[in-house]
Amino acid sequence: MITVEKLKKVYDDTTVLKSIDFTVKKGEVVCLVGPSGSGKTTLLRCLNLLEVPEEGTVTIGKKTVDFGGKKLSKKDTNELRAYSGMVFQGFHLFPHKTVIENIIEAPLVVQGRDKKELVAEGEELLQKVGMLEHKDKYPDALSGGQQQRAAIARALMMKPEVMLFDEPTSALDPQTVGEVLRVIEDLAKEGQTMVIVTHEMNFARRVSNQVLFMDGGYIVEKGEPEDVLVSPKEKRTREFLQLIKE
């Protein structure tokens, strides 16, 4: 479903991603873990082109984009983006629209679909993430956990092949973290392909098929969650896990 080869991202004169290779199979859940500044979020943002890498290739679904050489075209950007949905740390719901308006906005405007149909579909999705009773509220009136669940529904409305989560629970109060993680776990059970940047190690162990440990712009270690998070081979992985245990 996703293939990333020799991906490199440079900001000014710091190389944030040095040479990234990995693959994600259909239906697989991959967690990206590692210390802050290791490049996890940048890597995720490169997958839907909120950041444009300098070198390497990204393939999602049937679309491959090669970043070496010429400038990225709008057509390539849109075609690659169509395969993925993004959930942000800060939710980024549209504050001037209600929950239901938020989630039908993109299919309505981008795909030009019928509004009635979308509302019905949206309500079904809101039911699934436990947000149906809040459908006519504005984001400002919702808790962080509720906003994030609405944001997940909004991304799902575009029926992406892959869901990308950028630290989806890092901005939440502790008591609402669980409700968001449960929604993501439900998606995993349904076979939704997902890439998740997270600091929740227990969650990563429970939900993922593959864990990528990143440090200093490299993937230092990858494999089954039990291998990487319980008995890691690499020294840097062990040090990191030791640090977050304390």
Next chain:
Amino acid sequence: MIDWFRQIQWEHLFDPELAWNSLPLLLQGLQITLLIALSSMAFSLVLGLFLAVGRMSKRWYFYLPARMYISFMRGTPLLVFLFILYYGIPVLGIQFNSAIVAAIVGISMNFAAYSAEVIRSAIMSVPRGQWESAASLQMTYWQTLRRIVIPQATRIALPPTTNIFLDIVKGTSLASVITVHELLYSARLVAGQTFDSMTMYITAALIYWGVCIVIGYFQERLEVRYNRYLTKR
């Protein structure tokens, strides 16, 4: 001091009868004032939006002309610009068929520069995350601008835009200098005939004030509407 106070002829300070009798003429002038003001508000806002978008563009052939335009219009007096339009431009063979049109063009073009800066700062104050989440949902630049950013920017731009509108209403009085028969022109006409400047200009001032109070009322109404999505805290 006391002598000076005593010698004031209070009945000459404000003559209600004259004010009342000249009201029909002043209200005729007000119509022209409102015509110029309302069209200039609309035109300056639309032109201002395009200037703001141009000013924010990464391409030099958009942002450079926009910056030049804004700099010139903000850096020159409106009255001088009106003179250029009305007395200067005819040299080029272009003539406005009425002074009113020249006034509308001049005021719109001038205030568009201020509008542009208000709109630009309002657009930039919408968080980057809004652009990013819209992009991740495959919305285009213009779709995002129109559906996501401008509605939020409008709320932010409302108070400073009202200030511009008030300045436009008051700025229309400059059109009297290029022979437009608007409110101030009418007042000056009567003042010239009756030698009662005080009454006429106070009356004119009160009418301007009245118009501005109405605009202030609309601002309050719109603020309530645009704040409805924020929880009262």
